Amino acid sequence: MRIENLGIEDMIIDIKVLDQLMANHAFIRAGQWDYERVTYDYKVGSKEKNITYYIRVQGYAIEGDVDRKTAVIKLKTPLLGKHYYPHGIEYGEEEDFPENLIERAKKLLQNVTSDISEHQDIQPQDDHQGSELQQTN
Numbered sequence: 431m432r433i434e435n436l437g438i439e440d441m442i443i444d445i446k447v448l449d450q451l452m453a454n455h456a457f458i459r460a461g462q463w464d465y466e467r468v469t470y471d472y473k474v475g476s477k478e479k480n481i482t483y484y485i486r487v488q489g490y491a492i493e494g495d496v497d498r499k500t501a502v503i504k505l506k507t508p509l510l511g512k513h514y515y516p517h518g519i520e521y522g523e524e525e526d527f528p529e530n531l532i533e534r535a536k537k538l539l540q541n542v543t544s545d546i547s548e549h550q551d552i553q554p555q556d557d558h559q560g561s562e563l564q565q566t567n
Contacts (some may be wrong), residue, residue: 431510433536436536436540437515438505438507438508438539439546440504441504442502442545443502443505444502445468445496445501445502445503452470452542454545455538455545456472456508457470457472457485458470458472458473458508458563463497466490468489468501468503469479470488472484472538481513482513483527484512484513485515486508487508487539488505490503497509508535508539509524510535551556
């Protein structure tokens, strides 16, 4: 299920800043990337047997490389998925998602969107200067 009109789609941000902000909201990138794309997942447990839900935020590099952490990422429309063990994750509109889960996903994504918008003008310092962020003018 696509979670639309939250403002996160089409946002552009440096990957180092994005990694930090997504981790602050418990979104995990782990090994879900290639040279041009990133995927962040937020896992939501379920009382349903063999069912786990995921809130997924994807993006792609408009410049630089993801593996070198030099990428500038453009974000896509977030997804809400339902994982059926052992078959995989389904994102289709025909999936039945609990209303409270949809509201939780929207609230979480609104918080992420707000944080990203506050940091879109922030660039990481050079690696030899540390991992802190600095404001650019």
